[in-house]
Amino acid sequence: MSIGTILEGLKIQDLSRGGNGVTREAMSSKGLTGEKPRVLFVPLTIPGDVVTVKLVAEEKRFATAELVEITSPSPDRVKAPCSVFGKCGGCTWQHVPYAIQWKTKRDGALHALSRTDVKLPAAPIEEFPAEDPWHYRNRIQLRARPVEGTPGDIDLGYFGRRSKALVDVARCEIAREELNDVLVETRAEAKKLLDEKLAKGEPSPEVKVEIDVLPDGTVRKAWNAKHGALGFRQVNDAQNEKLRAFVRASLSEGAHFFDLFGGAGNFSYDDADRYAFVECVDTGSPEGGFEGQPENYRFFKADVARWLDRRAKEFEKGVFKPKGPIEVVLDPPREGLGDFSHKIAGALDVLKATKIVAVGCDADSWARDLSRLAKYGWKLDRVAIVDLFPQTPHVESVAVLVR
Numbered sequence: 313m314s315i316g317t318i319l320e321g322l323k324i325q326d327l328s329r330g331g332n333g334v335t336r337e338a339m340s341s342k343g344l345t346g347e348k349p350r351v352l353f354v355p356l357t358i359p360g361d362v363v364t365v366k367l368v369a370e371e372k373r374f375a376t377a378e379l380v381e382i383t384s385p386s387p388d389r390v391k392a393p394c395s396v397f398g399k400c401g402g403c404t405w406q407h408v409p410y411a412i413q414w415k416t417k418r419d420g421a422l423h424a425l426s427r428t429d430v431k432l433p434a435a436p437i438e439e440f441p442a443e444d445p446w447h448y449r450n451r452i453q454l455r456a457r458p459v460e461g462t463p464g465d466i467d468l469g470y471f472g473r474r475s476k477a478l479v480d481v482a483r484c485e486i487a488r489e490e491l492n493d494v495l496v497e498t499r500a501e502a503k504k505l506l507d508e509k510l511a512k513g514e515p516s517p518e519v520k521v522e523i524d525v526l527p528d529g530t531v532r533k534a535w536n537a538k539h540g541a542l543g544f545r546q547v548n549d550a551q552n553e554k555l556r557a558f559v560r561a562s563l564s565e566g567a568h569f570f571d572l573f574g575g576a577g578n579f580s581y582d583d584a585d586r587y588a589f590v591e592c593v594d595t596g597s598p599e600g601g602f603e604g605q606p607e608n609y610r611f612f613k614a615d616v617a618r619w620l621d622r623r624a625k626e627f628e629k630g631v632f633k634p635k636g637p638i639e640v641v642l643d644p645p646r647e648g649l650g651d652f653s654h655k656i657a658g659a660l661d662v663l664k665a666t667k668i669v670a671v672g673c674d675a676d677s678w679a680r681d682l683s684r685l686a687k688y689g690w691k692l693d694r695v696a697i698v699d700l701f702p703q704t705p706h707v708e709s710v711a712v713l714v715r
């Protein structure tokens with residue numbers, strides 16, 4: 313087979329946790345690398361679809377094809393409500409019924425865990441699917457550019473699927489309605505800014521805007537600012553409440569709580585009075601904290617591994633005296649703790665930490681981190697799966713670890 317080959321009449325057999333439809337049907341002949349790829353991934357398909365596809369990439373173990381035509385749709389397929397679904401780089405699962413999305417996410421996270429040496433807990437897995445899988449995003453980031461060849465017209469939208477071309481959006485079906493409500497005015501503001509850039513002679517002007525809605529309904533905009541200028545906040549408020557409640561119920565009252573990769577204190581700030589003391593560490597922490605912050609609360613704008621290392625040394629010297637048993641939340645970015653997992657686990661050993669709640673937004677890196685923590689004697693006590701990102705394959709996995 314060569315890139316560009318058209319394959320007809322393939323039946324999609326599975327849905328991968330990465331989000332793609334999967335078939336093994338075309339994999340009978342040797343591929344470009346001389347090996348026989350085992351599976352073919354086809355984005356935007358669902359088990360039961362019969363499709364015509366075009367081969368676009370091939371690796372040793374798998375190949376990828378783009379959908380050309382659905383010759384017979386799966387009975388499970390649903391109509392995507394978004395007018396730019398498939399073109400936009402945002403959602404890739406609007407054609408998948410929510411019950412199948414959820415099952416694929418839950419099973420996927422457990423599968424990632426089953427590929428490690430970590431033993432599942434005796435307690436059943438706790439499941440938190442979304443009640444409303446639409447209109448949940450409290451923050452969106454849009455870009456705007458002039459439309460080539462149509463003076464005066466602009467595109468305002470998201471990057472396309474696998475491309476940096478802009479897909480114009482009039483509304484976004486996963487964004488909160490308060491954000492959709494300001495898109496017309498945002499378009500006018502973007503046009504004004506682009507016109508100013510064009511007037512200055514910029515050849516290919518672009519502007520960027522991050523818009524969010526606060527719990528009290530206030531909508532804020534940050535134009536051309538660094539990503540996250542409005543501060544890191546989980547994008548799904550309703551699901552985040554379930555995640556916070558699970559974390560809260562996992563931690564002991566009176567603990568000395570390290571909220572690591574803590575952002576603005578999502579897991580600790582509002583609950584500070586439950587704990588003897590809270591230390592929230594994040595490279596993006598609000599420096600100096602907030603006005604009127606609780607007495608027993610400290611923010612540290614610092615790298616977690618280095619901060620923990622320092623705390624461990626202070627503990628050994630008797631300079632740092634915890635105000636209760638040390639319990640920890642680890643909520644790193646997508647790539648997980650990575651190479652720092654040993655440094656972090658070593659420091660937590662020295663500090664005699666008694667509990668870790670490990671939160672991960674990528675099941676593979678989360679499972680790998682748990683496997684590394686297991687080498688230091690940590691055992692899985694509870695696992696929860698929380699869907700913060702309906703209509704996409706992303707999922708939040710949470711593990712409570714005890715000695």
Ligand SMILES: C[S@@+](CC[C@H](N)C(=O)[O-])C[C@H]1O[C@@H](n2cnc3c(N)ncnc32)[C@H](O)[C@@H]1O
Nearest residue numbers: 544573574575578594595596615616643644645
């Ligand atoms: C998934 S977010 C979690 C934020 C927070 N726990 C929440 O629920 O809102 C990951 C956070 O890790 C922070 N971060 C990334 N690398 C870091 C590092 N080496 N040390 C400290 N914080 C880091 C980011 O600034 C980001 O706020």
